[in-house]
Amino acid sequence: MKRKTGIGLAFFCLLIFSGWSYLDLVFASDHQFKNTANGFYELAEQTNIDVLFLGSSHIYTAVNPHIINKHANTISYNLGTDGMRLEFSNLILKEALKYTEPKLVVIEVFRGSLEPVITDESKGFQLRALDFASNWSATKWQLTKNNYNFNEIAGVYSPLVRNHKNWHTESYFDLENEQDFSQQTALFYDGYYGARKTISDGDSKEFADFRVKERSVDLSQRFLSKTHKEALLELVALSERYGFSLMMQTSPDLKAASVNNALYQELADFCEQHDIPYFDMNSAEVYAALDLKVTDFKDASHLNIRGSEKTSAMVAKFIKENFEILDRSGEKIYLDKAKEFSANFRGDEVFVLEQPFEIKEALTIDSLVIKRAKHVLNFKITFKDSSTNSERYKLGIHLYPKEGKENQLHEESKAKGRNFDIGTGLLEDTGAALEVMVFSTIDDLDRIRVFLYDRSGYKGVVGQPLILRDVF
Incomplete structure (x- = not known):
């Protein structure tokens, strides 16, 4: 018992x-x-x-x-x-x-x-x-x-x-x-x-x-x-x-x-x-x-x-x-991790701008490369600048889905009533490449709109927007 x-x-x-x-x-x-x-x-x-x-x-x-x-x-x-x-x-x-x-x-x-x-x-x-x-x-x-x-x-x-x-x-x-x-x-x-x-x-x-x-x-x-x-x-x-x-x-x-x-x-x-x-x-x-x-x-x-x-x-x-650190660059785990990072965060090149584009007077987009990793788009942009006040601007990037595919918009875009996914970058030094990362859940993309606006807040587009189609 x-x-x-x-x-x-x-x-x-x-x-x-x-x-x-x-x-x-x-x-x-x-x-x-x-x-x-x-x-x-x-x-x-x-x-x-x-x-x-x-x-x-x-x-x-x-x-x-x-x-x-x-x-x-x-x-x-x-x-x-x-x-x-x-x-x-x-x-x-x-x-x-x-x-x-x-x-x-x-x-x-x-x-x-x-x-x-x-x-x-x-x-x-x-x-x-x-x-x-x-x-x-x-x-x-x-x-x-x-x-x-x-x-x-x-x-x-x-x-x-x-x-x-x-x-x-x-x-x-x-x-x-x-x-x-x-x-x-x-x-x-x-x-x-x-x-x-x-x-x-x-x-x-x-x-x-x-x-x-x-x-x-x-x-x-x-x-x-x-x-x-x-x-x-x-x-x-x-x-x-x-x-x-x-x-x-x-x-x-x-x-x-x-x-x-x-x-x-x-x-x-x-x-x-x-x-x-x-x-x-x-x-x-x-x-x-x-x-x-x-x-x-x-x-x-x-x-x-x-x-x-x-x-x-x-x-x-x-x-x-x-320090003397063992070189592991030939190991499978090293190569797998590098590949995983690239696939998830860097992505593959999906678009290259074929010719320069004057986005505003005296400021030209000299090159633009887009890489895509899952739902992250990486924009790398270089400029030619002959102006003196480009630092006053921000760069806006809007991604629009094809008609009837608005359900693919990111949840934040839907919540705010936008018909596009969005990314922004600060144009501080036009002598250096500007990198902007945009998170978008759009798979059926219609177009991308790249434009400048005043850094103090959006008061309309400055200059003329660059419209990109057939990106992916």
């Missing part, structure tokens, strides 16, 4: 544990890092990931693994996520090391990486790292104990406790908890987030001189606390234990010249002491080498897709010059 009671009690406890574990999956927070984590597990199952990037949004908006792979002949992944503090990046790394054996780990550090975790927002950001780690992790417990109040601990360890008030909005069958990304607003790939957005006019004016503005360094103020130094030393110890090389990076930031840059001198000193290559990308020399423009940012602190293409290529070059 006692044995039956014991078996029944064990079964009941197992049932409770299984039910709670299932509900923890249901109530797990939906955010971008879920996509990142799931993609990481999938890639790590297929192959070893030789280069890992970790840090905050300053790294996941700045480094595109596809470009790193292409220029450094490697397999890489970006494990950065919003608002991540240095010691919590260490937690993500420790968990990642259970699944792959990197040859190089790149840690991004900037001012925000060192801020204390005291606000509800900052605590929410760190939960992404804590959710990534096992509940049995000693480091997870230490970070939780040091940064969360006693009454918050249960919520850290159990998404059900944390989000139970959302019971009426949760999906009880979708356990992935991933975010849906619109290709129209961003390119999401292997943890990288490439925003198809340009900095606001106000910020553009405020930071117009960022390339020449001198950075201040006041060494009387110290930024690396005992906790930060311990986190950095832990990274050194991990690199020695697991046999990977270590690199530090600080991504381009328009605000760099507006704050005390003593932190980056401290970081450079630490890296020199421990023989760690450090790539600080906030200098006039780097800006010039990148030909970095204010319009390469989506906001004052984060690059957009254009800016990240520049920085990713330079980071790959820095890696090749400072």
